[in-house]
Amino acid sequence: MASIREIAKEAGVSVSTASKALNNKKDVSEGTKARVREVADKLGYTPNPIARRLSARRKNLIGLLILHTETLEIDGSIFIKILGEISREAAVKGYDVLLMTPAGGESYMEMARRSRVDGLIILGLTLEDKNLDELKRAELPMGILDQRVEGKCCVTTDNRGGIEEVVKLLKEKGHKEISFAGWCDSSQVSHERYDAYLESISPKTERVYRGGFSYEDGLAMGREIVEDIRSGRSIDAVVCSADMAALGVIKELQGAGIEVPGDVSVSGFDNLMAGRVASPSLTTVSQDTLEISRALLQGVTDLIEGKGAGDRVITGELIVRDSIGGRNGKDQK
Amino acid sequence: MASIREIAKEAGVSVSTASKALNNKKDVSEGTKARVREVADKLGYTPNPIARRLSARRKNLIGLLILHTETLEIDGSIFIKILGEISREAAVKGYDVLLMTPAGGESYMEMARRSRVDGLIILGLTLEDKNLDELKRAELPMGILDQRVEGKCCVTTDNRGGIEEVVKLLKEKGHKEISFAGWCDSSQVSHERYDAYLESISPKTERVYRGGFSYEDGLAMGREIVEDIRSGRSIDAVVCSADMAALGVIKELQGAGIEVPGDVSVSGFDNLMAGRVASPSLTTVSQDTLEISRALLQGVTDLIEGKGAGDRVITGELIVRDSIGGRNGKDQK
């Protein structure tokens, strides 16, 4: 493993000149630059990032904090794509990405300080996280998925727009009594989706079932819905805040002899494979994971490099499948 | 951010003594150790891992190479769990995990050298990877998921055992004409599953459909199967090498009016959520992601620390659901 010293010697210049040449500084003659680079190429030189980090104040290190992996199976398939893309983009920008998972009661900022990262990308943060205050207070640049924290860069799918499209579709199909399933304290995303639902429906026949994003949450909400229907409440459609929850809801409805979409239409959010293969296949909103990843990385790096970074909202796409049906003729029955 | 120098000064010892005390070396008196530690605690000292890496030959850095993220949506939910667990375990053992994704035509070993990791964990490797020779030749410690490479530590689910259980179940249910779907050149795992299938069935009414692990692969194989059935071949059951492929197969069968499991039973492998929510729910083999992750990490670190590391086979679990039915009475029809 050739070091810069060997490059310098071989090129017949000093170490400092070699360094400048390799980093393309302006105070080195083009001739010298060319010669140094040539030697570096020949010897297969790659700068030691560790040494570089030790001397420079900028570490070019970003911590990728992955929270709630227990719950993450919900949409692991989305996360994995985000991961790959973040890592790829980071490499292009010259950053390394350090994987971090909380352990042993250490706070997020303690972890960040300990590993000397100059920025953080956070996936899976919740509104109830105990570290929230500390994060808010911290100077460290951060790109956060799906949750706004003042001073940090938040990236999220256009939840509002997505749900609006879903409700619009539902209305077009003639649905009137539209419920919402999946509002929960801990998730900002669920709030946004719920708010959009609330503002889109008319008349305001609001009905909300509380619960999280998981299949099990969906089952629980599904049972409530079945009960409500049995006690005479009329429900045309259920807008769910997540695919897995929607699938749980559908499962319970079907188990109770209620047909989807025959009797009740159901929609999800995320566009997971599970929704694609379920019966009926799930109408949902897909998230643009590629764009999300890029925005997340751009967010932190901009912050690190002193440029301001505003929050980013990434457009999703309505995926129409079979879980939403028409109300045609249903009133007769 | 306190440095070791400040600790040393505050504790009234030299830097090297402080270093030794903090690293719990034996040639420091207990009294001194205690004092140094106390000061370190008081000043909230955390050693700078970067500086440490620069001076020590051991970097305590493991590269996590994630390959084929495009395809990974297949079982992203498994990968994400593996990720979290690897990162957590690594932290416990004092290693940092660097995320790596190939880009710009750089070979895996070049990436590893460039980032100065002292070991690699590789997810998503295939038998057709162009880097295989280089990996084989490399001295670098590696833990590799699902593919054997000589000299490295390979961790995989007990594919053989899993498939044997599936076939046993199928036989118990009275199935005779059992096919296999999902043998492909690039995947060692698919070979193992196929081999186990081949050795388990009796009589040897072997029939294999070639294809990968994805839903689309499953659709393609499903179409072949439908064609075969239509041309008179009798097929009781299809053992698939992956859940997503199994779901694709089922989709095509159902589309052709063939009932699952009424007419044909189908099994998968992986235990993804998608299989759980599909209709019929998929009988499959679940992988023990936690154990896999641990073994992977243990493998590299053992290798790094000079201990040998044998390959590890992790036991899976048969998950019986609805996609496998009995043949009772079917012969009459």
Next chain:
DNA sequence: CTGTTAGCGCTTTCAA
């Protein structure tokens, strides 16, 4: 047991 000294490989003043 403790301290001195010499790096690890690179960047960055500052002088020449």
Next chain:
DNA sequence: TTGAAAGCGCTAACAG
């Protein structure tokens, strides 16, 4: 435009 020298924070011989 170049180079000498200092230093990033830590570890590790080696000497005391």
